[in-house]
Amino acid sequence: MSAEPRREQLLNAADRVIQRDGPGASMNAIAAEAGITKPILYRHFGDRTGLIRALTDRHTTGLLAAVRAALNEPLERRDRVEHVLDVYLAGIESRPQVYRLLTHPEHGDPTGAGQALAPALRQIAEEITRAVQAQVDLGPDAPLLAETWGRAITGMVLAAGDWWLDQRPCPRARMVQALADLLWGRLAAAAPLPGALG
Amino acid sequence: MSAEPRREQLLNAADRVIQRDGPGASMNAIAAEAGITKPILYRHFGDRTGLIRALTDRHTTGLLAAVRAALNEPLERRDRVEHVLDVYLAGIESRPQVYRLLTHPEHGDPTGAGQALAPALRQIAEEITRAVQAQVDLGPDAPLLAETWGRAITGMVLAAGDWWLDQRPCPRARMVQALADLLWGRLAAAAPLPGALG
DNA sequence: CATGGGGTGTTACCCCCGGTAACATGCGGG
DNA sequence: CCCGCATGTTACCGGGGGTAACACCCCATG
Numbered sequence: 001m002s003a004e005p006r007r008e009q010l011l012n013a014a015d016r017v018i019q020r021d022g023p024g025a026s027m028n029a030i031a032a033e034a035g036i037t038k039p040i041l042y043r044h045f046g047d048r049t050g051l052i053r054a055l056t057d058r059h060t061t062g063l064l065a066a067v068r069a070a071l072n073e074p075l076e077r078r079d080r081v082e083h084v085l086d087v088y089l090a091g092i093e094s095r096p097q098v099y100r101l102l103t104h105p106e107h108g109d110p111t112g113a114g115q116a117l118a119p120a121l122r123q124i125a126e127e128i129t130r131a132v133q134a135q136v137d138l139g140p141d142a143p144l145l146a147e148t149w150g151r152a153i154t155g156m157v158l159a160a161g162d163w164w165l166d167q168r169p170c171p172r173a174r175m176v177q178a179l180a181d182l183l184w185g186r187l188a189a190a191a192p193l194p195g196a197l198g
Numbered sequence: 199m200s201a202e203p204r205r206e207q208l209l210n211a212a213d214r215v216i217q218r219d220g221p222g223a224s225m226n227a228i229a230a231e232a233g234i235t236k237p238i239l240y241r242h243f244g245d246r247t248g249l250i251r252a253l254t255d256r257h258t259t260g261l262l263a264a265v266r267a268a269l270n271e272p273l274e275r276r277d278r279v280e281h282v283l284d285v286y287l288a289g290i291e292s293r294p295q296v297y298r299l300l301t302h303p304e305h306g307d308p309t310g311a312g313q314a315l316a317p318a319l320r321q322i323a324e325e326i327t328r329a330v331q332a333q334v335d336l337g338p339d340a341p342l343l344a345e346t347w348g349r350a351i352t353g354m355v356l357a358a359g360d361w362w363l364d365q366r367p368c369p370r371a372r373m374v375q376a377l378a379d380l381l382w383g384r385l386a387a388a389a390p391l392p393g394a395l396g
Numbered sequence: 397c398a399t400g401g402g403g404t405g406t407t408a409c410c411c412c413c414g415g416t417a418a419c420a421t422g423c424g425g426g
Numbered sequence: 427c428c429c430g431c432a433t434g435t436t437a438c439c440g441g442g443g444g445t446a447a448c449a450c451c452c453c454a455t456g
Contacts, residue, residue: 075396077396100313103314115360116301116361132385135391144376145379148358148373149380149385151358151360152355152358154357155355155358155360156350159354160349161314162313162315162353170342178339178343178347179346181343182346185383186336186383187334187381188276188381190334190336191334191335192275192333193334
C-alpha cells in the first residue's frame, strides 16, 4: 500500500477517535483504533501536532471555503453577514467534535502567546479582514480597522457559538439575529432603561 | 506556620514560576521554586487545577472589580463602553503573564466542551450580561440578547486583545476606538467601496 | 521526664503521556 | 539465493500529574 492512501486511512482512524474521545485523544488510542502501534503514526506525521494539523487541514478546508463563499455572496450587506454567521454556526453544529478540534489552540507554545485563536480560526479572521478591506470604505484607518475587526468578529462568534453549542438556548436563526444585531449597533442604539445610566 | 500564610507564600512561588515559564509550568517546578516538594502542594490545593484556580482567583479579583466598576461608571454610554474596553486592555497590558493565565482555558475536560472562555472570562461575560440587562431596554428578547452579547463581547475583546498584545499594531486608545466603533455599527453603516458588493 | 499525636516534610513509587531506538518480518529485483 | 526496503513490532526514555508510606519536630498531657 503506497503512502498517500495509507495516510488517509490513518487520518480516518484518528478522526473516529477524536469524534469519540475529544481533541485530547492520545496517540496510543489513535494507533489502536487504526489497528497499529505508535511508531507508524510518528513515521507518517512526525509528531502529534503534525497529525493534528493534517487532521484540521482536512476539515478546515470545507468550513473555510464555505465561509469565504458566504463572505462574497451577492446580497445586501446585512443579509450577507447573517449568511456568514449562519454558515459558521451550521458548520459547528453539524460536527461538534470537529469544531472542538478546529478551535482547540495548539498547546505547544508554553508561553501561551497569541493562543486565543486556533490556526483554523486565524484563517477565518484573515478571510474576514480581506472581505472588509475589499468591500467597505473605512477611510485612512481601513487596514487597522479591518485587521482588528477580523479578529474581533472571529472571537465574538467563537465565544458566542461555543456557548450556543453547549447550552442550545435558542434556534440557530435567532442566534444569527442576535449576533448580527450586535454588529449593527443595536446595543449602542437601544433606549436606556428607566432609572439606569445613559 | 499556620495554614493561611503558608498558602499565600506557596501561591507567591507559583506566581513567580508562571511569570517565568508561562501557564504550562509543572508542579515540580513550582514546588522547587517554593523550596519544597510536590506532596505539600497537593496537600494544600488538592490537584493542579485547584492551584491554578487559587492563583487565578487572586488575580481575577482585581481585573473583575475594575471591569465591574467601569461598567457602572456614570458616563455617556459610548464613553462608558470605551472606558470598560480601556480598563480591560490596560489590565492585560500591565501584566501579560497574568493575562495568559486568566485566559488559559482549563485543559482538564477532555471533550473540550465550553472551553472557549476561561472561567475568569466567563465571570466577565456574566458581568457584561448583568450590566446590559440592568441598563438597556431590549424588549422581550432581552435575556437572550444580554446573555449572547455578554459572551460575544467578551470573546471579541479576548481575541482582539490577544492579537493587540502580541503585535502591538497601535496605541491602546486607538484599539479602544476600533472596538467601540465595531460595537457602534460602523461596519454596518460604512459606505460600500466602488465596484464592491453592497 | 516520658509519651503520643498532629502537622510538615521527605523519598519512592504508580500510570500515562509523547517520542524513539532497535529489532523482526514479508516481499520484490539483481 | 540474497539483498534491500518498507512495514510492523517490542521495549524503552524522560517527564508529567498524583499518591502512599515513612521521618521528624514540637507541644500538650500523664
